[in-house]
Amino acid sequence: MKPSKPFQYISEVIVVSSIFMLLLGVTIYLLYTKSMDALEEQIKIGLISTVSAAATTLDGSVHEQFSASTSRSDPVYQQMAQHMESIRKAAADVRYIYTCILQNNKVYFIVNPSPQNDNDGDGIADEPPALMELYRDAPDELYQALKNQQIGISKIPYHDQWGTFISAYAPFYDHQGRFVGVLAMDLELGNFYLRMAPIKQVFNKAKIIIVFLGIIVGLIVWWIRRSHFNRNRLFTVINQQSDLNLDKLQRQGYLLVALMKFFYQLKDPSYSGDTQKLESLEKYGEYSLLKSESSQRGNFPQWLNNFQERLIQHRLGTLTWRGNEVLQACWPEAMGEALFSLYDVFEQLIHHPVMAEIEMASELLDSWKLRSVFHSSHKQLFLLPAKIIRIINVPLYKIEYEQLIKLSAIEIKLLSALIRLENLGCHIQLKNSSTLWIEWTLYKVK
Structure with a gap:
């Protein structure tokens, strides 16, 4: 070993x-x-x-x-x-x-x-x-x-x-x-x-x-x-990330070309097919593109409170902050919309509001690692369709065009929300059929 x-x-x-x-x-x-x-x-x-x-x-x-x-x-x-x-x-x-x-x-x-010395200890010097x-x-x-x-x-x-x-x-x-x-x-x-x-x-x-x-x-x-190990590890991570991004771009390029052909074939104004699926495919193509995202900074717990009020207003669920610190931080500005879209899709899939808690997984010198744990508010398990579970367990950027067009509009919408979160730096992991983890980074404000 x-x-x-x-x-x-x-x-x-x-x-x-x-x-x-x-x-x-x-x-x-x-x-x-x-x-x-x-x-x-x-x-x-x-x-x-x-x-x-x-x-x-x-x-x-x-x-x-x-x-x-x-x-x-x-x-x-x-x-x-x-x-x-x-x-x-x-x-x-x-x-x-x-x-x-x-x-x-x-x-x-x-x-x-x-x-002579007194070797016999009688107090008198010995005779030579x-x-x-x-x-x-x-x-x-x-x-x-x-x-x-x-x-x-x-x-x-x-x-x-x-x-x-x-x-x-x-x-x-x-x-x-x-x-x-x-x-x-x-x-x-x-x-x-x-x-x-x-x-x-x-x-x-x-x-x-x-x-x-x-x-x-x-x-x-x-x-x-x-230092040598950290440098090598950094180079390894950069190389792996570069290879991953290159693979993503290549697959997304093939996928987008296929989507363009698909939409070109449907350019007939008299098309009366599944318009919702077309809209979902359009959104999927938009979110699949890797692009730079602007960020916002401020009081993170306060941002979560405002976000939760929006969820409650639309009866989509809750997002609770388990921490008690006031975190002055920086995060992607599009994170709110991406999470809201995920809540909306989950509510349509399971027909119950979704409960989620955000906890601090770890703390680094320049950032915090957060973990969002999603589950259903209903007493029954938070069950996702088997087809969605299989898809989520496959890296999102490896979804093939043939698989994509076979999905329903709501399933494509879920993939769009997940791939958008992934492009924002989130790590998505389905622990089981009732628990979904989304880990993301909150950067400290200097």
């Missing part, structure tokens, strides 16, 4: 908006990750530069003298610890500084002067790792820096019992240039994330902007597609 146009347009809007938001979102995300990576890389480069410079100030020969039996109060140990602590304080955002060595493929702490204490969860980058005697940096933040950090490592040597160990610096990630916060804020705002732009793009697509 083919989807309806509105559903198709909504689907297109959703698809286009989604693709736009996806592409823009991916682009923004790539820029965001690139910025984060660049900032992280900048921090890592700075940290490597700092730890490398600091490692050159350490005396590896002195460091080799420290062992598990060395006391923290040892003057030589204190001198190196104070030197390292002064380096840590001078380096921005470095939380811990310490040295490590590798023995038997295991990492051990040596000098660690940095103040003891000399030659095993670093059980040492990062792989630290192990590789010790094993390969090279500079190292954390690829990603790591977490251990002292917190979450990005760390850098640099080797230091003794007086003979022999490798002794590595100096490690741990950058606390609190300040790192704080530096990244503005980028995250921009990214979060960008997500809102992406959604907003997606909605705007969707509305633009919807407006373009809707």
Whole structure:
């Protein structure tokens, strides 16, 4: 089953908006990750530069003298610890500084002067790792820096019992240039994330902007597609109406030529046939012609009141307005005469006054669609002859000449009234044998 146009347009809007938001979102995300990576890389480069410079100030020969039996109060140990602590304080955002060595493929702490956190929650700062204490969860980058005697940096933040950090490592040597160990610096990630916060804020705002732009793009697509659809529909309606009018003109031309021949054959003054039928045929030929009609404007309910007084005066029926608004409008000037002729024919066909109500079917920007519903005032059904019902159910402009001359004068008169209404823009529909609808347009007065 083919989807309806509105559903198709909504689907297109959703698809286009989604693709736009996806592409823009991916682009923004790539820029965001690139910025984060660049900032992280900048921090890592700075940290490597700092730890490398600091490692050159350490005396590896002195460091080799420290062992598990060395006391923290040892003057030589204190001198190196104070030197390292002064380096840590001078380096921005470095939380811990310490040295490590590798023995038997295991990492051990040596000098660690940095103040510790209160991880056990007793209100007293924890003791730093003891000399030659095993670093059980040492990062792989630290192990590789010790094993390969090279500079190292954390690829990603790591977490251990002292917190979450990005760390850098640099080797230091003794007086003979022999490798002794590595100096490690741990950058606390609190300040790192704080530096990244503005980028995250921009990214979060960008997500809102992406959604907003997606909605705007969707509305633009919807407006373009809707305008295209309305334009195509207008062209289709115009083409259909043009084809319909051309068909009408062609058939009416054939019909009028046939009527002219018919009347020419009856030009004998002594003709004593059905003169009423001839008059009806003459009226039918006149009303079949498409021609411009003048319009009138004013208070529509007041016009209906005047029209109904005329119907009552001639005992043809009533035409009641169901609306309660005062409509200042414009309508065809010949509408009154066309409706009056229809009432007159109906009264002759069913021999009862005709009742009709006018109601508002719909309202557009520039007009109202009215519906006139006709029925008999008699308790019996409003019954039309079967022949008339068959004729009304056929488009009026398709009535053939052979059908027309076989009708009676009153039947031709009814067709004349109906085709006149149709030429005034009315849409005539026989709902059943007892109800006739006539829909027409009332234009708003600007």
